[in-house]
Amino acid sequence: MNIILLGPPGAGKGTQSAGLVERHGMRQLSTGDMLRAAVKAGTPVGLKAKEVMDRGELVSDEIVSDLIDAELAAMGQETGVIFDGYPRTAAQAEMLDAILARNGRVLDHVIELEVDEDALVERITGRFSCANCGALYHDTANPPATPGVCDSCGGTEFKRRPDDNEKTVRTRMQEYRAKTAPILPIYEARGIVSRIDGMAPIDTVAEQIDAILRG
Ligand code: ADP
Ligand code: ADP
Ligand code: ZN
Numbered sequence: 001m002n003i004i005l006l007g008p009p010g011a012g013k014g015t016q017s018a019g020l021v022e023r024h025g026m027r028q029l030s031t032g033d034m035l036r037a038a039v040k041a042g043t044p045v046g047l048k049a050k051e052v053m054d055r056g057e058l059v060s061d062e063i064v065s066d067l068i069d070a071e072l073a074a075m076g077q078e079t080g081v082i083f084d085g086y087p088r089t090a091a092q093a094e095m096l097d098a099i100l101a102r103n104g105r106v107l108d109h110v111i112e113l114e115v116d117e118d119a120l121v122e123r124i125t126g127r128f129s130c131a132n133c134g135a136l137y138h139d140t141a142n143p144p145a146t147p148g149v150c151d152s153c154g155g156t157e158f159k160r161r162p163d164d165n166e167k168t169v170r171t172r173m174q175e176y177r178a179k180t181a182p183i184l185p186i187y188e189a190r191g192i193v194s195r196i197d198g199m200a201p202i203d204t205v206a207e208q209i210d211a212i213l214r215g
Helices: 013-024 031-043 042-054 061-073 092-104 116-125 168-186 202-214
Strands: 002-006 027-030 083-085 109-114 129-130 136-139 194-197
Touching: 002 013, 002 168, 013 027, 013 083, 013 202, 027 031, 027 061, 031 042, 031 061, 031 083, 042 061, 042 168, 061 092, 092 168, 109 168, 109 202, 116 129, 116 168, 129 168, 168 202, 194 202
Parallel strands: 002 083, 002 109, 027 083, 109 194
Antiparallel strands: 129 136
């Protein structure tokens, strides 16, 4: 099973991907996470991407597609994959087709998380994650059960992304509207798009994704 989770920043792609990994043993391929790792490690890709990401603009299609290609090539074909935050442009969608074909994979579902844009700023500015295991939280909507302690690993250090501020979020939303939303018709023409109300509680969204995967 290979699926794309599509939705604007803050729609819940990362949160739902983590659930799918846990429930179904799928692999999450997040270009955002890969780019942040490259920035942290100071690789050539990271050095190139950092300022673009800080502005909330899109990194080049070649860079992100190469990251995805390398991950898939290193993986067995039995493991299902969730593409989280990729593809984000028509060019990336085309590159993904070639990458999948090369790796003997077929795209089963494109799941769009529909969200109310006004709620996204609130979601993004309240987002934080465990510094140890990466578990995602939100100040009000999804805090750890014990304040200051990660539910998943017991860690007590948390971090916030430098691009999770209101100004950058607006740019990221514009990028989504201008470049990412227009790729949906490509997949609609193939009859593989499903839409989910991303404003529903996290568990409800997860149940609806599972219903789509069951077919
Ligand atoms: P969010 O989950 O909030 O949408 P991501 O973690 O997916 O954010 O992405 C963070 C930043 O990384 C983006 O604003 C962009 O600069 C860069 N990025 C991530 N994925 C891609 C991609 N597929 N194409 C271009 N840039 C990307
Ligand atoms: P994305 O990967 O699409 O940018 P995230 O999964 O990181 O989005 O979610 C953004 C923020 O919103 C996080 O703080 C997360 O805890 C919270 N969140 C995710 N899904 C929901 C939901 N269904 N309801 C309320 N808050 C949510
Ligand atoms: Zn943790």
